[in-house]
Amino acid sequence: MVRPVLVTDLRHFEGIELDPGAPAPALRLATHLRRIVRAATVFAGRGIQPTALPCRRRPGRVPCPGRLRMERQDLPSRILWECPACDEAGVIDGWQGSLDDLSVLSESDKGGGLVQVVIPEKAYQLLLDEIALGQGCERLLYRARPRPEGVELSGNEDDFEQLIGVVAFQANHSATRARQRRWRAICNCLRPPARSWLENSTDVVIDELASFGLVSLRVHVTELIRDRLATVMKALDITEQSARRYLEEEDLRELAREAAVKLADEQPGANLYEQPRTIPASLQTIGRNIAALAEAAQVRVLNADTVGAHGALQLMSLLGQFLREIPAEPSGPVLLPQAMLTRSARLLEATAQMVREGFVVAPDIPVDAVPALAEAFARDAGMLRALVGGSAAGPSPAS
Numbered sequence: 001m002v003r004p005v006l007v008t009d010l011r012h013f014e015g016i017e018l019d020p021g022a023p024a025p026a027l028r029l030a031t032h033l034r035r036i037v038r039a040a041t042v043f044a045g046r047g048i049q050p051t052a053l054p055c056r057r058r059p060g061r062v063p064c065p066g067r068l069r070m071e072r073q074d075l076p077s078r079i080l081w082e083c084p085a086c087d088e089a090g091v092i093d094g095w096q097g098s099l100d101d102l103s104v105l106s107e108s109d110k111g112g113g114l115v116q117v118v119i120p121e122k123a124y125q126l127l128l129d130e131i132a133l134g135q136g137c138e139r140l141l142y143r144a145r146p147r148p149e150g151v152e153l154s155g156n157e158d159d160f161e162q163l164i165g166v167v168a169f170q171a172n173h174s175a176t177r178a179r180q181r182r183w184r185a186i187c188n189c190l191r192p193p194a195r196s197w198l199e200n201s202t203d204v205v206i207d208e209l210a211s212f213g214l215v216s217l218r219v220h221v222t223e224l225i226r227d228r229l230a231t232v233m234k235a236l237d238i239t240e241q242s243a244r245r246y247l248e249e250e251d252l253r254e255l256a257r258e259a260a261v262k263l264a265d266e267q268p269g270a271n272l273y274e275q276p277r278t279i280p281a282s283l284q285t286i287g288r289n290i291a292a293l294a295e296a297a298q299v300r301v302l303n304a305d306t307v308g309a310h311g312a313l314q315l316m317s318l319l320g321q322f323l324r325e326i327p328a329e330p331s332g333p334v335l336l337p338q339a340m341l342t343r344s345a346r347l348l349e350a351t352a353q354m355v356r357e358g359f360v361v362a363p364d365i366p367v368d369a370v371p372a373l374a375e376a377f378a379r380d381a382g383m384l385r386a387l388v389g390g391s392a393a394g395p396s397p398a399s
Helices: 024-041 121-130 135-142 157-172 177-190 197-210 218-236 240-246 249-262 283-302 306-324 338-356 367-387
Strands: 006-009 049-054 067-073 078-082 089-093 114-119 145-147 150-156 277-281 334-337
Touching: 024 049, 024 067, 024 078, 024 089, 024 135, 049 121, 114 157, 114 177, 121 135, 121 150, 121 157, 121 177, 135 150, 135 157, 150 157, 157 177, 197 218, 197 249, 197 306, 218 240, 218 249, 277 283, 277 338, 283 306, 283 334, 283 338, 283 367, 306 334, 306 338, 334 338, 338 367
Parallel strands: 006 089, 049 145
Antiparallel strands: 049 067, 067 078, 078 089, 114 150, 145 150, 277 334
16 A cells, blocks of 8 residues: 555544535545445455545546555554555444444345346446445445446345335435436446346356466457357358357357367366476576566456466466475576476466456555566566577467
């Protein structure tokens, strides 16, 4: 976190909204700080957390585009926050046990499966500003994450039903038709759309590739299915709807197996620990690879890509096993399996592309450093490909 510049005690703002003489800037600051406390305490984990909360500043009378990130500390008990876009930052004390301390919600998830919905940024801001929140609504809104296409709400089905009910009430009791239409549009955004045939098919192919230990970027798998669908349509001169009948689950799994064959140099499905170790690598190279995979795993976790995160962690674990076998006084480079290096390179290439396409990155990376992060992933992938004598070409359709 950057050096804090605004030090506050939340207790100093107790009851400020009841004071008719309270200045408007103080009221806005109190709201801002209370939202920060809620977002920081609703997360069960520790470490720096990216949030969808907008920055309050308007440099040059233009709203700052930054989204706040924050960290809750135990000793001493304080909350650190910052905006990576404009560098405004601060520390909040005196929040424990307040009405804005939502730490009890971080340990009380209940009922239903996980639901994820992306809504427009303006809709999220309206929910923050105008909705009287219950616990389920607070859990959803303050755990929200920024996404390239808007703001992602993630929670259980009960919480979504509660929020939808509150928004529907707002729509039904709004004073004007314009406001009614606005709230109904938000209500529709909160209802997760029925999954399409293409989404379900993508899940099948990703699952089959994962069974071979291959990490798959979803957008590339979807494109792979589209290409196969177009081939069937052209060969049989039929519509897309008819062509889908020729791509049932087993056909999709066969498509995944075909993609795996094209990646034979990664030994899909094989135990990499037992593969021949023929590529010499220095300890510095191995350390750099572990660091790159750790950063890639963090990007995958932040973007809810469990398959990619699992793949990166597996490769890190494998490198750790190889290092454990090194004698106390190594006499030369460490021999590694070619398939492991190739698989690592492809995962890093795909992660570089995710960063370039605007996916969420590590919360401690400043906004202006994001392009450099993508290039760092690409350079590390190129280094690994150079070790095995390959090219640093971009990821394949199954990457």
